[in-house]
Amino acid sequence: MSNVSNTTMIDSRVFGPMGIENTKIIHFPKGVPGLDSERNFAFVCIEEYQPLVWMISQSGLYHLPVIPLTLIDSEDLDEESREDYYPQLMQILNDNPNTAAYVILKLNPSIKHISLKAPIVVDVELLRGEQYILDYITMQST
Numbered sequence: 001m002s003n004v005s006n007t008t009m010i011d012s013r014v015f016g017p018m019g020i021e022n023t024k025i026i027h028f029p030k031g032v033p034g035l036d037s038e039r040n041f042a043f044v045c046i047e048e049y050q051p052l053v054w055m056i057s058q059s060g061l062y063h064l065p066v067i068p069l070t071l072i073d074s075e076d077l078d079e080e081s082r083e084d085y086y087p088q089l090m091q092i093l094n095d096n097p098n099t100a101a102y103v104i105l106k107l108n109p110s111i112k113h114i115s116l117k118a119p120i121v122v123d124v125e126l127l128r129g130e131q132y133i134l135d136y137i138t139m140q141s142t
Contacts, residue, residue: 010042011060018056020044025058026122026129033118033131035062041129043102043122053102055120069093069101072114081116085134089119098125 007019020042028039040058043066051071055064069089074082089101102120122129 008042008058010056010058012056012063013060014063015044015046015054015056018042018044023127026127028129028131030130032120033133038062052105055102055104065105065107066102066120067105069103069116069119072103076114078113078115081114085116085119089116092121096123098123100124 006022008022008025010018010020012018024044025040025042028041031037031039032041035057038057038059038061041062041064042054042056042058044054044056046052046054049065052065052067055066056062069086070093074086077086093099093101100122102122103114103116104118104120105114117134118131119134120129120131
């Protein structure tokens with residue numbers, strides 16, 4: 001993993017060596033729950049998987065399929081997410097134009113609806129991110 005001009009090399013265990021623009025690498029100061037030792041993730045679009053985006057750890061070991069919240073149809077959300085979290089997350093995005101939200105998708109055919117309980121929120125200007133573990137009470141108090 002070395003910096004060459006404006007790119008970082010990531011040796012992805014799934015996709016092989018990749019030169020990633022530094023502007024696509026997001027720093028997570030608190031890490032990502034379950035992957036606490038990883039602090040930097042590249043957000044990579046691979047044409048054959050679009051509209052999915054791959055959130056790949058800088059070590060190249062972890063690959064999380066994510067999708068921008070703005071591309072999710074509210075009908076695809078579970079009831080709690082649709083009623084409680086979606087409107088509030090969309091308001092956060094509208095109030096913070098430099099912010100994007102992503103949802104980690106579970107690639108399991110038995111899962112019929114998407115949950116917004118653990119969105120990834122990214123400040124695209126500061127290249128900083130955080131994954132929130134939400135519940136309705138937390139969302140009401142923020």
